[in-house]
Amino acid sequence: MRVLLRLFQQHAKLAASPGGLFRWPRSATVAAAPVTIVLVGISIRMAASEERNYPTTLEGFGYGFNEEGKLRQIDKETGKITDRVFDYQVYTSLSENQAHYEALGDVITEYVYQRLEEKEGMKKLYVPDDVPREEATFVFSTVEKVDRPKKLLVLIHGSGVVRAGQWARSLIINDCLDSGTQIPYINRGRELGYEVLLLNTNDNYRTVSGARKSIRGSRNPTEHAVTVLEKYILASKPESVAIVAHSYGGVVTVELAQRYSEFFRDKVFAVGFTDSVHASSLVPEVLKKIGRNWVTAKDPLDTPLTITKHDIPRHSAGHIKHEMTSYSCMSALFEFLESRYAEFRANRGEEPRKKKSKGDELICTGSKDRVPYVSIGSKKGN
Structure with missing residues (x-):
C-alpha cells in the first residue's frame, strides 16, 4: 500500500x-x-x-467484545459495551476508512493471540527457536511440548491477513468470534481427545532495525508449514494426525502430502478441507482416500456433490459464503474425523472407538446457522 x-x-x-x-x-x-x-x-x-496514528487496543478504537463474542461499540461516557455494531464509515475518504479497518484488524490479531494464551491456555512454539523471539514467528499448541500425541489435530488457515487462531478477520469484526476464529475447533478437538496445533502460515517477516527481514523457515506459507511439520509434528512421533485446512490452506496441505507421502499414508487418518482452492490435478491419491472438501453450496449441510475425476470428494458446507464454510460445516467435519479415526484404529487391529457424545447446540451469529459445539460464550467452553 x-x-x-x-x-x-x-x-x-x-x-x-x-x-x-x-x-x-x-x-x-x-x-x-x-x-x-x-x-x-x-x-x-x-x-x-x-x-x-491509530490506537493499539480495542478500547482505543472504541470497541469491545460482548458476552456472545460479538464486536460492539463502547459508550464513550459510561465505558460500557453497547449494541452498536462496527462502523466502517469513520472518515469521508475511502482510503482512510480502509486504513482504519486494517489498523483495527491488526489489533484484532493481537487480541486473538492474547485470548488463545490467557483464556484458552494455548502455548506459543517459536519458529525458528534459535533466534531472538522478536525475529521469529510462532505457532500455538495445547501443550508446551508436543510429544508422542495419540491424536493430533492441525489447523491451517487461508491466505491474506489472517493469522494463527483465525479463519476470517471479516467475520470476527462483522459477525462473532465463534465464526471467525478457530477457538470452537480447539474446544471441540480437546473434547474428543486431540492435542491441537495452530499454524501461522502468513506471518513471514519482521522489521529489524528499520528493515524488512524474512523469517527463516517461514518465508512463505508452504515453507512455514514444512518447517512446522518437520520440527514439531514429525519430531513428536505422533500416533495419528488429522488436518483441517481452509481455502489456501488446502493448497499448502496438498503440497505437504506431495512431499511427505509416506507420513500421510501412515499417520494422517483424515483431512477436512473447507472450501479449499487447490488444483484438482495436483491432488495425490492418498488425499482422495482420507480427505473431504466442504464447499460453498445451497444444498443442505454435508450433501455429496459432483467432483472431477482427480479431485477430493466434495460435500456441501451448508452455506454460500466462502469465509463461513469452516464454521458452518464444523459438526459434519468432526463427524467425518471421528469416523475416519475409527476406521484408522480398526485397520491397525485396535478396538473400535465408543460412540462420541454431541456438543452443545449454540447460535452465535445472525446467519441462522446452528452448529453443534461448545461455544466461546458457553460456561463449558471456558
Whole structure:
C-alpha cells in the first residue's frame, strides 16, 4: 500500500506541470487543471491517511467484545459495551476508512493471540527457536511440548491477513468470534481427545532495525508449514494426525502430502478441507482416500456433490459464503474425523472407538446457522 501511495504521489506531482507525466501541450494546460487538482487532492488525502496514528487496543478504537463474542461499540461516557455494531464509515475518504479497518484488524490479531494464551491456555512454539523471539514467528499448541500425541489435530488457515487462531478477520469484526476464529475447533478437538496445533502460515517477516527481514523457515506459507511439520509434528512421533485446512490452506496441505507421502499414508487418518482452492490435478491419491472438501453450496449441510475425476470428494458446507464454510460445516467435519479415526484404529487391529457424545447446540451469529459445539460464550467452553 505504501509503495503504491508513493508511486501515486509521484505521478500526481508530475501531472501538475505541463512537461510532466502526461506531457501536456501548453494549450491543454488549463483544460488539464481540474484533473491535476483531483489527482493531487487524492494524493494528499492518502498521505494524511498513512500518517494517521491509530490506537493499539480495542478500547482505543472504541470497541469491545460482548458476552456472545460479538464486536460492539463502547459508550464513550459510561465505558460500557453497547449494541452498536462496527462502523466502517469513520472518515469521508475511502482510503482512510480502509486504513482504519486494517489498523483495527491488526489489533484484532493481537487480541486473538492474547485470548488463545490467557483464556484458552494455548502455548506459543517459536519458529525458528534459535533466534531472538522478536525475529521469529510462532505457532500455538495445547501443550508446551508436543510429544508422542495419540491424536493430533492441525489447523491451517487461508491466505491474506489472517493469522494463527483465525479463519476470517471479516467475520470476527462483522459477525462473532465463534465464526471467525478457530477457538470452537480447539474446544471441540480437546473434547474428543486431540492435542491441537495452530499454524501461522502468513506471518513471514519482521522489521529489524528499520528493515524488512524474512523469517527463516517461514518465508512463505508452504515453507512455514514444512518447517512446522518437520520440527514439531514429525519430531513428536505422533500416533495419528488429522488436518483441517481452509481455502489456501488446502493448497499448502496438498503440497505437504506431495512431499511427505509416506507420513500421510501412515499417520494422517483424515483431512477436512473447507472450501479449499487447490488444483484438482495436483491432488495425490492418498488425499482422495482420507480427505473431504466442504464447499460453498445451497444444498443442505454435508450433501455429496459432483467432483472431477482427480479431485477430493466434495460435500456441501451448508452455506454460500466462502469465509463461513469452516464454521458452518464444523459438526459434519468432526463427524467425518471421528469416523475416519475409527476406521484408522480398526485397520491397525485396535478396538473400535465408543460412540462420541454431541456438543452443545449454540447460535452465535445472525446467519441462522446452528452448529453443534461448545461455544466461546458457553460456561463449558471456558
